[in-house]
Amino acid sequence: MNEPLKTGSTIGILGGGQLGRMLAVAAARLGLKTHIFEPGSEPPASHTAHRLTTAAYSDTEALIAFARSVDVVTYEFENIPTEALDTIEAITPIRPGREALRVSQDRLIEKAYLEGLGLQVAPFAPVHDAESLQKAVDQIGTPSILKTCRFGYDGKGQAKLNTPEDQSAALAAMADQPAVLEGFVTFSREVSVIAARSVNGDVACFDPGENIHKDGILHTTTVPASLSAAQRTDAVLMAAKILNALDYVGVLGVELFVTPQGLIVNEIAPRVHNSGHWTQNGCAIDQFEQHIRAIAGWPLGDGTRHSDVIMENLIGNDMDRVAEIARESGAALHLYGKADVKPGRKMGHVNRIAS
Amino acid sequence: MNEPLKTGSTIGILGGGQLGRMLAVAAARLGLKTHIFEPGSEPPASHTAHRLTTAAYSDTEALIAFARSVDVVTYEFENIPTEALDTIEAITPIRPGREALRVSQDRLIEKAYLEGLGLQVAPFAPVHDAESLQKAVDQIGTPSILKTCRFGYDGKGQAKLNTPEDQSAALAAMADQPAVLEGFVTFSREVSVIAARSVNGDVACFDPGENIHKDGILHTTTVPASLSAAQRTDAVLMAAKILNALDYVGVLGVELFVTPQGLIVNEIAPRVHNSGHWTQNGCAIDQFEQHIRAIAGWPLGDGTRHSDVIMENLIGNDMDRVAEIARESGAALHLYGKADVKPGRKMGHVNRIAS
Numbered sequence: 001m002n003e004p005l006k007t008g009s010t011i012g013i014l015g016g017g018q019l020g021r022m023l024a025v026a027a028a029r030l031g032l033k034t035h036i037f038e039p040g041s042e043p044p045a046s047h048t049a050h051r052l053t054t055a056a057y058s059d060t061e062a063l064i065a066f067a068r069s070v071d072v073v074t075y076e077f078e079n080i081p082t083e084a085l086d087t088i089e090a091i092t093p094i095r096p097g098r099e100a101l102r103v104s105q106d107r108l109i110e111k112a113y114l115e116g117l118g119l120q121v122a123p124f125a126p127v128h129d130a131e132s133l134q135k136a137v138d139q140i141g142t143p144s145i146l147k148t149c150r151f152g153y154d155g156k157g158q159a160k161l162n163t164p165e166d167q168s169a170a171l172a173a174m175a176d177q178p179a180v181l182e183g184f185v186t187f188s189r190e191v192s193v194i195a196a197r198s199v200n201g202d203v204a205c206f207d208p209g210e211n212i213h214k215d216g217i218l219h220t221t222t223v224p225a226s227l228s229a230a231q232r233t234d235a236v237l238m239a240a241k242i243l244n245a246l247d248y249v250g251v252l253g254v255e256l257f258v259t260p261q262g263l264i265v266n267e268i269a270p271r272v273h274n275s276g277h278w279t280q281n282g283c284a285i286d287q288f289e290q291h292i293r294a295i296a297g298w299p300l301g302d303g304t305r306h307s308d309v310i311m312e313n314l315i316g317n318d319m320d321r322v323a324e325i326a327r328e329s330g331a332a333l334h335l336y337g338k339a340d341v342k343p344g345r346k347m348g349h350v351n352r353i354a355s
Numbered sequence: 356m357n358e359p360l361k362t363g364s365t366i367g368i369l370g371g372g373q374l375g376r377m378l379a380v381a382a383a384r385l386g387l388k389t390h391i392f393e394p395g396s397e398p399p400a401s402h403t404a405h406r407l408t409t410a411a412y413s414d415t416e417a418l419i420a421f422a423r424s425v426d427v428v429t430y431e432f433e434n435i436p437t438e439a440l441d442t443i444e445a446i447t448p449i450r451p452g453r454e455a456l457r458v459s460q461d462r463l464i465e466k467a468y469l470e471g472l473g474l475q476v477a478p479f480a481p482v483h484d485a486e487s488l489q490k491a492v493d494q495i496g497t498p499s500i501l502k503t504c505r506f507g508y509d510g511k512g513q514a515k516l517n518t519p520e521d522q523s524a525a526l527a528a529m530a531d532q533p534a535v536l537e538g539f540v541t542f543s544r545e546v547s548v549i550a551a552r553s554v555n556g557d558v559a560c561f562d563p564g565e566n567i568h569k570d571g572i573l574h575t576t577t578v579p580a581s582l583s584a585a586q587r588t589d590a591v592l593m594a595a596k597i598l599n600a601l602d603y604v605g606v607l608g609v610e611l612f613v614t615p616q617g618l619i620v621n622e623i624a625p626r627v628h629n630s631g632h633w634t635q636n637g638c639a640i641d642q643f644e645q646h647i648r649a650i651a652g653w654p655l656g657d658g659t660r661h662s663d664v665i666m667e668n669l670i671g672n673d674m675d676r677v678a679e680i681a682r683e684s685g686a687a688l689h690l691y692g693k694a695d696v697k698p699g700r701k702m703g704h705v706n707r708i709a710s
Contacts, residue, residue: 008692024403025403028380028402028692031690031693031703033692034402047383047388047389047405048380048383048405050401050403281639284708299678299681301686302683302684302686304685319362323359323654326653326654326656329657330639333384334384335384335385335386337362337363337388339363353639353661
């Protein structure tokens with residue numbers, strides 16, 4: 001599939017959360033339909049998509065029918081079982097490609113890959129038992145963070161080591177999963193670059209945003225970030241280097257720490273990213289449309305920032321403030337239509353435009 | 356229903372065209388679901404809505420089931436059969452209300468109503484046969500335009516009289532439908548105001564846009580319009596007067612002629628309007644969300660214009676230019692996902708943001 005998708009074509013999306021929901025809206029804007037594949041019931045993305053398949057990722061028959069019904073497949077999360085990807089890829093192209101998934105599904109592989117590209121990452125060492133943890137602590141020291149190699153997100157699957165004595169508790173928290181010990185990086189700020197690459201290799205980056213986390217979950221992203229011109233250029237070049245190395249197609253989120261020693265890559269996400277939600281109200285073309293354009297074989301759009309924006313995530317009971325936020329001037333609400341409010345659950349976000 | 360609709364509530368939309376499609380997207384952004392009622396098959400709005408009922412407006416059973424499944428009903432076109440509205444309204448509120456539909460469904464009633472509010476309209480006279488047409492021509496003169504009272508749009512149901520001799524041909528074009536003869540207004544430009552009124556009577560207007568038509572169909576809308584400060588204020592006050600008089604809830608499009616004698620109302624549309632599509636890329640809150648906010652009982656949003664925009668409609672074979680437009684900087688495409696390209700058919704639009 002090297003021709004751009006035409007009006008009426010269908011994009012398959014693995015995962016039916018808020019990212020899939022906003023991808024479906026962006027696809028519709030370009031005259032494209034979407035088909036969501038999601039094991040859970042009543043997924044948010046189904047409200048805006050043309051079609052929904054409710055099935056497990058182990059349901060080969062459902063995967064085959066899904067893959068046959070669409071022109072290209074993308075995803076809203078990186079932890080898709082390899083067997084499911086194999087089944088789909090035999091029928092339909094997957095974008096971003098398998099290499100991006102292979103690298104980003106495993107923290108250890110990801111860090112080694114980025115280091116191999118000549119990019120700075122936090123000091124790291126593999127951990128699979130008490131002995132390898134002791135060796136890692138000897139090498140990296142404390143404070144440091146032990147993280148599972150796979151399936152971690154929003155601060156889950158992590159344990160901090162303040163002193164070497166915290167080793168056994170931290171290891172227990174990994175529940176026998178392969179892990180990686182990361183040195184604690186002293187950074188002045190965290191920024192992220194939302195970058196896109198098209199089928200023919202064009203690269204475009206949105207302005208870097210500055211992130212603040214609360215309880216391990218992204219709280220706000222502010223654009224423009226407080227960066228020097230040189231740091232801004234570095235951030236964009238680093239993102240472009242990763243995109244090109246992966247022969248990537250789609251949008252990639254790159255989280256960076258700003259340190260006196262330069263920019264350090266924290267992690268990459270092979271998909272649209274929470275820290276790119278500000279683009280919905282800061283640019284003519286947002287990250288969701290940029291992703292759809294890329295995977296549909298279209299040219300990338302113009303992601304120039306026209307407004308300063310502060311994005312705030314609405315988590316759990318933040319929903320109580322929606323009526324108040326709806327009255328604020330310059331505030332654009334984006335709610336995900338989730339029926340149940342739960343602590344720590346991402347319910348929506350608000351983009352506040354500076355006048 | 357005076358409480359604001361909560362996340363997970365459903366808005367019923369009569370009509371499944373591009374306006375319904377973009378209303379569905381705006382509703383989703385606020386965490387609301389949509390249910391489309393549309394007689395035609397594969398309506399564009401069904402790609403972005405949660406639910407679709409395919410049935411005729413004469414299908415009372417389907418209308419009742421539809422009305423029961425939603426929390427409020429709105430519409431994307433004004434020519435809904437009265438009986439269908441009666442059936443729905445017995446079960447669920449319709450917003451904007453019936454008075455707005457009664458007035459705007461009939462050109463003669465509309466003009467008389469606006470005149471009654473003290474607003475300027477083009478000279479007009481009712482026509483139902485050769486005799487009344489002769490009387491109307493004696494009163495208004497030529498050039499003038501004969502228009503059917505009902506069901507006219509995009510230049511359809513209209514016949515121009517250049518001289519009094521054109522009477523019989525013009526009358527024949529009306530096919531025995533009640534009509535209205537309108538005096539030809541010499542105007543320097545046509546502008547439109549997209550205005551909104553909330554359940555509690557708050558009014559907000561987007562910046563007036565300047566419209567250019569081609570072959571009777573809107574071609575471009577440019578913001579800001581070339582208006583003096585006084586004209587801008589007049590335009591907004593006129594729209595507010597109409598909204599308040601109708602005790603209106605939702606978005607209303609008001610088309611105005613700019614003449615040496617002041618602003619003359621051409622027509623009103625009780626819905627989101629093609630000339631308001633620029634708001635999608637010119638404001639934090641666009642006309643579609645403003646309409647959904649109003650009918651959902653929410654406060655109106657901030658429709659301040661952050662960018663200059665030129666909206667261009669993509670009609671029929673304009674779709675051949677899509678690949679080229681997709682590469683333009685500052686161009687945001689909005690395609691409607693219509694499978695068949697037909698001459699005169701609205702296939703999409705592009706908002707070009709001035710840098």
